[in-house]
Amino acid sequence: MSTMPPSLEPDPGLDRESSREPVLKLDGTATVGDLVLRVALEVLPGELVAVVGPNGAGKTTLLRLLAGLVRLNDGRLDLGRRTVDDGSDRGFVPAHSRRIGWVPQDRLLFDHLTVAANVGFSPHSTPDRVDSLLTVLHLQDLADRRPNECSGGQAQRVAVARALATDPDLLLLDEPSTALDAGSRRRIHALLGNRDQRPATLLVTHDPAEAADLADRVLELTAGQIAGTPPL
Amino acid sequence: MTRPPNAPRSVLVVAALAMAFLALPVLALLQRAPWSGLVDLLRRREVVQALGVSLLVSLTAAGIVLVLGTPMAWVLARVAVPFRRLVRTLVVLPMVLPPVVGGTALLFALGRRGLVGQWLERWFDVTLPFTTAGAVVAATFVALPFYVITVEGALRTSGEDLEQVAATLGADPLTVLRRITVPRLIPAMGAGLALAWARALGEFGATITFAGNLPGRTRTLPLATFQALESDPEAAVALSLVLLAVSLAVLLPTRHRWLPTR
Numbered sequence: 001m002s003t004m005p006p007s008l009e010p011d012p013g014l015d016r017e018s019s020r021e022p023v024l025k026l027d028g029t030a031t032v033g034d035l036v037l038r039v040a041l042e043v044l045p046g047e048l049v050a051v052v053g054p055n056g057a058g059k060t061t062l063l064r065l066l067a068g069l070v071r072l073n074d075g076r077l078d079l080g081r082r083t084v085d086d087g088s089d090r091g092f093v094p095a096h097s098r099r100i101g102w103v104p105q106d107r108l109l110f111d112h113l114t115v116a117a118n119v120g121f122s123p124h125s126t127p128d129r130v131d132s133l134l135t136v137l138h139l140q141d142l143a144d145r146r147p148n149e150c151s152g153g154q155a156q157r158v159a160v161a162r163a164l165a166t167d168p169d170l171l172l173l174d175e176p177s178t179a180l181d182a183g184s185r186r187r188i189h190a191l192l193g194n195r196d197q198r199p200a201t202l203l204v205t206h207d208p209a210e211a212a213d214l215a216d217r218v219l220e221l222t223a224g225q226i227a228g229t230p231p232l
Numbered sequence: 233m234t235r236p237p238n239a240p241r242s243v244l245v246v247a248a249l250a251m252a253f254l255a256l257p258v259l260a261l262l263q264r265a266p267w268s269g270l271v272d273l274l275r276r277r278e279v280v281q282a283l284g285v286s287l288l289v290s291l292t293a294a295g296i297v298l299v300l301g302t303p304m305a306w307v308l309a310r311v312a313v314p315f316r317r318l319v320r321t322l323v324v325l326p327m328v329l330p331p332v333v334g335g336t337a338l339l340f341a342l343g344r345r346g347l348v349g350q351w352l353e354r355w356f357d358v359t360l361p362f363t364t365a366g367a368v369v370a371a372t373f374v375a376l377p378f379y380v381i382t383v384e385g386a387l388r389t390s391g392e393d394l395e396q397v398a399a400t401l402g403a404d405p406l407t408v409l410r411r412i413t414v415p416r417l418i419p420a421m422g423a424g425l426a427l428a429w430a431r432a433l434g435e436f437g438a439t440i441t442f443a444g445n446l447p448g449r450t451r452t453l454p455l456a457t458f459q460a461l462e463s464d465p466e467a468a469v470a471l472s473l474v475l476l477a478v479s480l481a482v483l484l485p486t487r488h489r490w491l492p493t494r
Contacts, residue, residue, distance in 0.1 A: 067400045095399040096408075102400040108393055112415050121411075122401040166401055 020044060021081070023169050023200040028075015028087065030065050037061050037224040043170070048192065048201040050215035052208070058224040059204040060105065063172040066202065067102045068095035080169045099124070101163030101199065105174040107155050109147035109162075116143040118162050125165035133161040137187055153184030160188055164199075171201040177210055189214060258476065265473055266466045273470040281448050282456035283474065289364065289439075289452055290432040293371035297428045300372075301379040302421070308380065309387035327377045334373055335441025342369065342442075366443035367450040371432035378431050382424030383417065390416050430482040434475065 022042040030037045037058045043049050051059050064070040066077070068084065071092060077085040079100075084093035110118050119139070120130040134140050137157040147155055156176060163171060173192075177185050192198055192214055205211050211218050220227045266273060273279065304323070313319055326334055342349040342360045352358040360366040394416070398408045436454040443450040445459065453475055460468040 067396075069396050069400070095396065096402050096404050098400070099402075100400050102397065104393070104397060108391070108397045110394060110398070110412060121398065121403070123407070124402050162401065 022078075023080060024066065024202075025078040026066070026075070028072040028077060028085070030061065030070050030072050032061050032070055035061060035224050037065065039221075039224075039226055041219070041226070043200045043202065045200055046195045046198060047216050048195070048198065048203060048214055050203045050205055050211035050218045051221055052205060052211060052218060053221035053227070057221045059221055060174055061224075062221065063102065063174055063202060063204060066170060066172060067100050068093065068098050099166065099169040101166050101168035101171045103156075103159045103163045103171075103173045103176055105178070105204075107147075107159040109155055109158055111147055114144050114146060115139060115150065115158050118147060118158055119165050121162060122166040124167055129167065130161075130165055133164055136191060137161050151181075152179060153181040156180055157184055157187060160191070164191075168199050171199045173201065173203045173205075175204055175206060177205070177207060261469060261472055261476065264465075264469050266469065269466070270470055270473070273467055274474070276467065278447065278451075278456060278460075279467065279471060282451055282453050282471070285364065285367070285448065285450065286433055286452040286454075289367045289371050289450075290429055290435075292368045293375055293432040294425055294429040296368070296372045297376050297379045297432075298421070298425060301376055301424070301428070302383060304376075305380045305383035305387060309384045310392070323380055324377045326374050327381075331374055331435065331437025331439075332441050335370060335438035338366075338370060338373060338438065338442040342366075361442055362444040362446060362450065364443075364449050367439050367452065370438040370442045371435045374435050374438055375428040375432040379421075379424040379428040382427060383420050386417055386420030387413075390420075426482045426485070430479055433478060 023045050024041065024043040026042075027040040028038075035056070035058050039062060041049075051062065053059055061070060065072065065085075066079070072085045072087045074087040076083060076087070079098055082093070083091060084098055085091060110121065113121065116130065116134065119125070119133060120127070134143055137160065139154065139157055139161060142150060142154060142158075147158060150158065160173075160176060163173075176188060180188070189210075192201065192203075195216075203211070203214060307313060308316070308320060308323065329337075339346065339361060341347050342352065344350065344353055344359060344361065349360065352360070358365075360369055395408050395412050398412045399405075403411065433452075434454055435452070436458070439450065439452060440455060445451050445455045451459070453471055457468050457471040457475070460471060
């Protein structure tokens, strides 16, 4: 193991697959409205951690914190090999400079762009990667359609494909299977089930079966804190 | 349209009277129009001149509104400016301010002895009152709020969350603006611009107060209409018809935004 301090320079992709260093290291506090989120968490490459807990516990806020949409008050957040938030203005790396794939709860597709343009929106995406994601998630026939012409399940698959097209260090899924048809759910689960191919993933879910199906670990978040690790 | 089962007859009668009150002046204008000699009237020198001044002034004002109003709307919608309510009140003030008062205020601000005007003249040799540029300033002053509140409203309701998603996908702020914010804002910008342009085209009070009524320079269609009413009512009707046609042309494409569909 290297004894070097963590580099502050971006170093995306270097030994990402083989390294057993955590992709995500978080130990800090963030406040949003009345919620105080106080979390220590590490996630290894390829690991899928499910986050469960009651409404208002801070699950979505945790994902927004990792995405760079909420800041730490104090503490530290490392993504890949660099610190992206240390509670200071200087140490804060904004969302667009992190390597994140975020699938928000209400999908938030770009209505003015086609499905293919949505999936290929990220400057990190490549045409090959977009094509292969469209194929794997059975979206090729929808490529030229607008998101508002898609069913709920199709739109959810577009959102997942768009997030994965960024080739993210960390994938953030906010209840991706809520109200999905069985086929869409199966395709998304098949894609996420392969530990060797998926990025490190945080999955917020209300569905115990989904957590048991996919997750390496389950964390229970209550009132902004990790309350425990319920058995799978 | 079917009659709602619970609409009281008295309310329907009053509503019909109100509609008649709004429609009557337009009907009267159409009834008095000198249809047979209309083309000749519209070819007259003073009419063509006023139309030219009006187009120049209103289109220039619309361009300035676009350039100044878009960042202003964005700041009002998205930036935590101090005293935001006060700032917004100031921004919409020209909408409710009597235009003559606006013109007077412009005179004291940008007139030759005005707060800023005296320096404009001394340093840059720029004089605004009673010039075409002054008419543009007056039109911009009254038209700007119409654009700003339309675009600001659209920015408020249309997705900051979409911009956040775009940022997480690696788009820097300028790319987000170019590929998400602006394309989604174009319909509102078009509607706001049409309204602002129509307001600039119809501007009377601030223009006559600040820029005067000089043929070929500051006499716009509304001023020419007012002038003609005293000497040549038929020409006044013809000029009014031009303004009416323009107003309808602006309103009809934007009806979905400003008029309910049912």
